[in-house]
Amino acid sequence: MTAVLSFDDVTVTARMSGRKIDVLRNISFELGQGDIVGLVGESGAGKSMIGRVISGLLPDNFSVSAGTVSFDGMNLETLGKAERRALLGRRIAFIPQEPLSALNPVRTIGSQFAEHLRHIGIERSRHRALMIERLKQVQLRNAEEALLRYPHELSGGQCQRVLIAMAFAGEPALVVADEPTTALDVMTQAHIVRLIAEQQQVHRTALLFITHDLRLAGHVCRKVGVMYAGDMVEFGPASAVLKAPSHPYTKSLLAANPDLTGPRRVLPALSDHMPGLASFAGLAGCRFAPRCAVKDQDCASTRLPPRQIGEGHWVRCSERCEAGVNTESREVISVPAAVAGAPAAVAFDRVRLSYHASRGFMGLQRSRFDAVKSATFQVQEGEILGIVGESGSGKTSIGRLIVGLEKPSEGTIRVHGEERASGAVYLTHRDTQLIFQDPQSALNPRRSVMRLVTQALEVGENYAPESERRAVAEALLRDTGLPPDCLDRFPSQLSGGQRQRVNIGRALGARPKLIVADEIVSGLDVSVQAHILNCLLDLNRKHRLTMVFISHDLAVVRYLCSRILMMHAGDIVEEGPTEAVFSNPQHPYTKALLEAVPPDNADKPWPPVLEADPAMGALR
Amino acid sequence: MSSSIPSSGAFKAARPPSALAEALRQAIRSPRVVIGGSIVIAMVICAVFAPQIAPNDPANQDLLNMLLPPMWAEGGSIDYPFGTDSLGRCILSQMIYGARVALFVGFVAAIGATLLGTTLALLAGYFGGWIDRAISHLVDLWMSLPPVVLSVTLMVGFGTGVGNVILSIVLVDWTRFCRVVRSEVMVVSRKDFVAAAKLLGFGNIRIILREILPSVAPLIITLFTLQVGIGIIVEAILSFVGLSVPANVPAWGQMIAQARNYMYQAPWGIILPIIAMFITVLGFNLLGEGLRVTLDPRLRKRNI
Numbered sequence: 001m002t003a004v005l006s007f008d009d010v011t012v013t014a015r016m017s018g019r020k021i022d023v024l025r026n027i028s029f030e031l032g033q034g035d036i037v038g039l040v041g042e043s044g045a046g047k048s049m050i051g052r053v054i055s056g057l058l059p060d061n062f063s064v065s066a067g068t069v070s071f072d073g074m075n076l077e078t079l080g081k082a083e084r085r086a087l088l089g090r091r092i093a094f095i096p097q098e099p100l101s102a103l104n105p106v107r108t109i110g111s112q113f114a115e116h117l118r119h120i121g122i123e124r125s126r127h128r129a130l131m132i133e134r135l136k137q138v139q140l141r142n143a144e145e146a147l148l149r150y151p152h153e154l155s156g157g158q159c160q161r162v163l164i165a166m167a168f169a170g171e172p173a174l175v176v177a178d179e180p181t182t183a184l185d186v187m188t189q190a191h192i193v194r195l196i197a198e199q200q201q202v203h204r205t206a207l208l209f210i211t212h213d214l215r216l217a218g219h220v221c222r223k224v225g226v227m228y229a230g231d232m233v234e235f236g237p238a239s240a241v242l243k244a245p246s247h248p249y250t251k252s253l254l255a256a257n258p259d260l261t262g263p264r265r266v267l268p269a270l271s272d273h274m275p276g277l278a279s280f281a282g283l284a285g286c287r288f289a290p291r292c293a294v295k296d297q298d299c300a301s302t303r304l305p306p307r308q309i310g311e312g313h314w315v316r317c318s319e320r321c322e323a324g325v326n327t328e329s330r331e332v333i334s335v336p337a338a339v340a341g342a343p344a345a346v347a348f349d350r351v352r353l354s355y356h357a358s359r360g361f362m363g364l365q366r367s368r369f370d371a372v373k374s375a376t377f378q379v380q381e382g383e384i385l386g387i388v389g390e391s392g393s394g395k396t397s398i399g400r401l402i403v404g405l406e407k408p409s410e411g412t413i414r415v416h417g418e419e420r421a422s423g424a425v426y427l428t429h430r431d432t433q434l435i436f437q438d439p440q441s442a443l444n445p446r447r448s449v450m451r452l453v454t455q456a457l458e459v460g461e462n463y464a465p466e467s468e469r470r471a472v473a474e475a476l477l478r479d480t481g482l483p484p485d486c487l488d489r490f491p492s493q494l495s496g497g498q499r500q501r502v503n504i505g506r507a508l509g510a511r512p513k514l515i516v517a518d519e520i521v522s523g524l525d526v527s528v529q530a531h532i533l534n535c536l537l538d539l540n541r542k543h544r545l546t547m548v549f550i551s552h553d554l555a556v557v558r559y560l561c562s563r564i565l566m567m568h569a570g571d572i573v574e575e576g577p578t579e580a581v582f583s584n585p586q587h588p589y590t591k592a593l594l595e596a597v598p599p600d601n602a603d604k605p606w607p608p609v610l611e612a613d614p615a616m617g618a619l620r
Numbered sequence: 621m622s623s624s625i626p627s628s629g630a631f632k633a634a635r636p637p638s639a640l641a642e643a644l645r646q647a648i649r650s651p652r653v654v655i656g657g658s659i660v661i662a663m664v665i666c667a668v669f670a671p672q673i674a675p676n677d678p679a680n681q682d683l684l685n686m687l688l689p690p691m692w693a694e695g696g697s698i699d700y701p702f703g704t705d706s707l708g709r710c711i712l713s714q715m716i717y718g719a720r721v722a723l724f725v726g727f728v729a730a731i732g733a734t735l736l737g738t739t740l741a742l743l744a745g746y747f748g749g750w751i752d753r754a755i756s757h758l759v760d761l762w763m764s765l766p767p768v769v770l771s772v773t774l775m776v777g778f779g780t781g782v783g784n785v786i787l788s789i790v791l792v793d794w795t796r797f798c799r800v801v802r803s804e805v806m807v808v809s810r811k812d813f814v815a816a817a818k819l820l821g822f823g824n825i826r827i828i829l830r831e832i833l834p835s836v837a838p839l840i841i842t843l844f845t846l847q848v849g850i851g852i853i854v855e856a857i858l859s860f861v862g863l864s865v866p867a868n869v870p871a872w873g874q875m876i877a878q879a880r881n882y883m884y885q886a887p888w889g890i891i892l893p894i895i896a897m898f899i900t901v902l903g904f905n906l907l908g909e910g911l912r913v914t915l916d917p918r919l920r921k922r923n924i
Contacts, residue, residue, distance in 0.1 A: 014821040056914065259890045403819055404819075405815055405818070405819070430819070430820065432819075433819055433820075434814065434815070434816070436812040436815070437812075438812065441811045442811075442812035442813050442816055443813055444811075444813040444831055445835075446834045446835065455816075455817065455820055456820045456821070458820075458822075458826075459820070459821050459822055459826065460820075460821040461821070462821075465750055465772070506816065506820075507816075507819075509820075510820050510821075511818070517752075
């Protein structure tokens with residue numbers, strides 16, 4: 001098998017304010033015809049930078065400073081600009097992360113697809129037939145009609161199908177898929193992954209699959225390279241890397257992912273977060289060393305060469321370390337239990353939440369949309385209730401109803417036995433707090449961390465004079481696991497995980513009895529996510545804090561919650577203790593959702609052969 | 621591909637003291653802010669220390685030296701560096717004293733328009749609903765009147781005088797503030813931190829003052845600066861037609877109006893006050909534009 005793409009000891013250097021920083025260090029791997037290689041790593045690992053090296057679209061001050069990148073026997077770095085550009089689309093195709101922003105919103109699908117075909121040199125008379133054939137291959141129904149639609153008239157999954165069809169249209173030798181399913185729902189992800197794999201098989205294309213999800217890569221790819229801060233720390237056959245990971249980072253990455261089956265063990269959380277580009281210069285040896293649990297004094301200064309540990313499996317770490325990280329003997333955690341005999345913390349009784357939209361001439365026609373149709377459920381004191389559903393299922397609306405940011409259109413909500421008063425939301429119920437999904441928007445950029453976490457002390461019965469606030473802030477920082485020197489920083493100076501902790505700290509500052517956490521880990525890397533989850537479990541245990549945890553991620557919900565509510569299109573379709581729902585799902589939607597998640601076991605075939613979901617394939 | 625762009629978090633500064641100090645540090649680096657700010661400061665110094673700076677009493681008539689050219693031209697005199705007008709008054713001294721009226725009207729009118737426009741904008745943008753509809757319709761209605769016609773009509777109604785000039789500028793220009801600030805307030809009001817403040821028990825007034833106003837302050841500062849320049853021009857127009865200060869108080873518009881009669885014999889009498897006005901307004905516009913770029917975090921990021 002000849003290599004379609006090969007990286008031979010490639011180093012990419014950035015010049016930043018006079019300093020030279022190695023953004024990628026000595027990357028080597030080969031990708032043969034019909035092969036699939038996965039690049040896995042958290043944000044900032046440099047995995048997308050590899051995609052940029054291939055496309056020749058490195059940022060201005062970045063350049064390949066050593067090594068060779070060859071495509072089909074040609075050295076890409078010695079080719080002229082025009083020759084490289086000619087390769088893109090024809091021989092090397094890309095599937096982007098954000099399908100909606102990759103398509104031009106003011107042009108129809110057909111015109112964009114046709115332009116792409118013209119670019120790859122297909123004569124005009126064949127365009128229409130070819131486009132329809134390709135769109136049918138990616139299971140887009142009414143392909144003829146789809147050509148006349150604009151991108152916003154299709155769903156994210158449908159746009160991604162179009163882009164997959166476009167990528168494979170020119171029969172390229174290499175397709176680079178950069179996080180192609182990250183922006184999509186779980187069920188859509190399974191479909192898209194299946195389509196990419198099918199197309200790859202049909203055309204015998206070499207596929208480079210970039211993702212942050214090691215489990216997903218294990219199912220899609222034959223070989224996997226694990227990236228950390230610009231280094232490839234481990235490379236090998238997917239099954240070997242997933243079953244017998246060798247590098248401490250690979251091990252912790254795998255262990256930080258909550259399991260879908262088996263006992264629930266404490267997630268080991270790495271300290272700190274991945275270093276940013278600016279701090280690369282200070283990391284001469286193994287860049288993972290500062291966070292590594294089994295490092296020795298040499299790790300920080302010397303960088304080990306790749307060490308062969310199996311058939312095509314190598315790792316950049318010493319033999320001594322291998323025994324060090326033991327991820328199996330972790331403590332099994334108990335399910336947060338409800339306080340027996342206590343009244344329900346929250347009780348929903350046939351609650352409906354509707355939005356009205358005015359349409360037509362002068363807004364005379366009114367249409368109603370039910371975000372929540374008729375919800376009846378209770379949250380017991382002391383438990384963590386999970387609300388699971390895909391985007392648009394109404395789970396966020398339930399959270400906003402609990403804290404009082406939305407008023408029910410019908411039905412009653414009781415919080416701690418008291419009926420939630422209608423009218424002004426503020427000044428009435430501070431005992432329920434919401435942790436918002438996006439800390440970027442939830443933290444006022446002009447408040448310091450100190451003034452953010454003590455915001456609740458500025459008014460009302462929690463009021464405390466300014467002299468006492470610092471002590472409270474320090475206690476809250478300890479509770480959320482933030483270093484005390486964060487107090488005087490601003491949100492823009494914190495990492496994503498730290499921001500989310502401040503977000504949690506502010507809600508805790510109001511001394512609530514119940515906290516609603518809305519997708520608070522969805523934007524975070526797994527190692528940071530593990531931290532936040534453990535922090536929530538801690539708070540639940542220490543302060544007997546009742547929690548409602550809203551998420552689309554089934555594994556995370558299983559780790560944290562005692563009971564779950566499954567939501568679909570505004571309805572609660574299933575409710576029960578977490579283990580019961582996972583092991584014996586009743587509703588077809590729950591079953592489908594559970595099947596769509598890549599399983600822990602890499603040998604289990606996934607994605608399943610899914611019936612073409614009518615909701616996905618058909619045009620809206 | 622987007623995720624491969626180094627995140628701004630990677631370039632964390634050690635520990636800058638505050639957002640405001642950081643913004644000011646940025647501002648000082650911008651050439652627009654430096655040039656505009658220097659012009660504005662120079663003008664303010666002229667206005668405040670006019671009696672000390674001006675070479676002559678602006679009201680003093682030297683009837684022997686009427687329509688004298690500037691000192692560098694043939695027949696000019698060192699006593700009257702910019703020459704004299706048709707009544708033999710020192711043009712430079714009039715220009716320096718004229719800055720007093722121009723800046724006073726510019727600043728006070730801008731403060732008035734800012735207060736009125738911003739208050740209504742905060743109410744409309746934060747509360748929405750019928751309050752927003754009422755205020756927005758009022759703004760639309762108000763803006764449908766041509767501004768020059770409106771201000772002249774108001775002046776005729778109020779009568780002449782600096783106070784009335786300021787009032788008419790405020791009444792014409794508050795809509796500009798209201799419209800721009802309102803849309804920004806609406807954006808900020810939808811941020812989750814405003815909802816979080818509600819959940820923590822903050823009242824509406826407190827949310828507006830503590831959470832929303834600081835976020836829209838850069839925009840208000842920028843608009844204010846631009847408004848001073850506009851106010852100076854409007855004052856000049858109104859004093860040109862004699863609706864502003866009394867005839868014995870020097871003002872740039874009045875100087876232009878008087879010099880107009882001798883435009884062909886003594887062109888400097890009309891050119892010099894126009895230059896003064898041009899430089900002042902340019903200074904405020906440069907400062908405003910520079911502040912807009914440096915105080916707006918979205919635009920600032922692009923420069924780094």
